[in-house]
Amino acid sequence: MEILLTGGTGMIGRALCAPLLAAGHRLTVLSRRPEQVEVLCGEGVQALVRLADWEPERHFDAVINLAGAPIVDRPWTAARRRVLWESRVTLTEELVAAIGRARTKPAVLLSGSAIGFYGDQGEAVCSDAQVESPLGHGMDFGGRLCAAWEAAARHAEGFGVRVCLLRTGLVLARQGGFYARLHLPFSLGLGTRLGHGRQWMSWIHIEDYVGAVLALLRDDTLRGAYNLTAPQPARNAAFTVALAASLHRPAFFVAPACLIRLGLGQRAYFLLGGQKVLPQRLEAAGFTFRHAVLAEALAALAR
Numbered sequence: 001m002e003i004l005l006t007g008g009t010g011m012i013g014r015a016l017c018a019p020l021l022a023a024g025h026r027l028t029v030l031s032r033r034p035e036q037v038e039v040l041c042g043e044g045v046q047a048l049v050r051l052a053d054w055e056p057e058r059h060f061d062a063v064i065n066l067a068g069a070p071i072v073d074r075p076w077t078a079a080r081r082r083v084l085w086e087s088r089v090t091l092t093e094e095l096v097a098a099i100g101r102a103r104t105k106p107a108v109l110l111s112g113s114a115i116g117f118y119g120d121q122g123e124a125v126c127s128d129a130q131v132e133s134p135l136g137h138g139m140d141f142g143g144r145l146c147a148a149w150e151a152a153a154r155h156a157e158g159f160g161v162r163v164c165l166l167r168t169g170l171v172l173a174r175q176g177g178f179y180a181r182l183h184l185p186f187s188l189g190l191g192t193r194l195g196h197g198r199q200w201m202s203w204i205h206i207e208d209y210v211g212a213v214l215a216l217l218r219d220d221t222l223r224g225a226y227n228l229t230a231p232q233p234a235r236n237a238a239f240t241v242a243l244a245a246s247l248h249r250p251a252f253f254v255a256p257a258c259l260i261r262l263g264l265g266q267r268a269y270f271l272l273g274g275q276k277v278l279p280q281r282l283e284a285a286g287f288t289f290r291h292a293v294l295a296e297a298l299a300a301l302a303r
């Protein structure tokens with residue numbers, strides 16, 4: 001297949017490129033750093049600098065849309081919110097417009113989203129059968145961002161494109177993201193529970209994320225929203241103990257919620273809130289997880 005990938009130079013995108021190339025697909029990566037594309041994504045991967053450069057005659061069989069500015073790194077000032085919005089919602093709108101201009105449309109668009117779509121859900125189980133966020137108009141910025149990102153992608157259905165939305169949980173990978181950030185402090189025995197520690201963390205091992213994307217790409221009966229999370233979410237306290245144990249270290253510390261709120265403002269929700277998300281539609285589609293159990297997934301990463 002000819003595949004166009006946005007966000008292909010990112011942590012998840014790079015993990016996807018190797019198996020896609022190994023399966024014989026040809027990749028083009030939309031990137032603001034075209035000179036880095038072959039280095040980061042693999043030999044023979046082409047770069048596309050602007051969507052406007054996608055000529056209508058150029059055919060892609062599939063589009064995978066993962067671009068997005070990092071969400072937790074910086075305070076959500078008005079300027080930062082604009083960057084977060086434009087790099088996801090506006091970029092997806094432009095991508096769908098380019099799909100509309102293409103003479104032959106791709107068969108499928110797999111488009112990013114996140115479990116932040118559900119907002120802070122406490123003990124409620126978040127099912128991907130839900131099309132609308134349970135918080136409705138009460139959604140926070142993260143929820144609104146995901147809802148608009150999904151809605152922009154769904155417009156491709158109007159061009160006869162099969163659309164799958166990747167409601168992604170915390171991706172655990174050595175190469176970056178949440179796990180890589182926690183690795184050093186936990187390795188030093190500085191593992192820390194966040195607040196009361198009862199908040200749910202819905203995680204997925206990077207190998208299962210890649211496997212799920214390949215399954216959604218292959219099976220043309222699958223469409224709509226999919227929770228990309230392992231079947232056993234963990235509470236923060238259990239996650240903290242499991243991560244420390246996987247690195248053979250204790251985890252004695254507790255970060256008080258008030259200090260986290262003081263330091264992170266609105267973004268504190270990522271650490272103190274959470275959602276218990278289950279991959280009901282992936283499992284119903286017959287997907288089996290290689291890393292369904294947290295202790296085993298963390299042990300595999302620590303090896």
Ligand SMILES: NC(=O)c1ccc[n+]([C@@H]2O[C@H](COP(=O)([O-])OP(=O)(O)OC[C@H]3O[C@@H](n4cnc5c(N)ncnc54)[C@H](OP(=O)(O)O)[C@@H]3O)[C@@H](O)[C@H]2O)c1
Nearest residue numbers: 007009010011012031032066067068069087114168170171
């Ligand atoms: N990692 C997770 O745990 C997680 C969880 C839930 C959802 N997600 C979502 O999944 C997607 C991929 O995640 P990731 O961890 O691989 O992210 P990442 O490593 O930060 O990579 C994101 C990519 O997006 C592009 N990008 C960044 N800022 C941009 C901007 N201002 N305008 C246009 N493009 C921009 C970059 O490509 P270029 O520099 O090549 O242009 C970058 O390689 C993201 O949209 C993220 O929100 C990730």
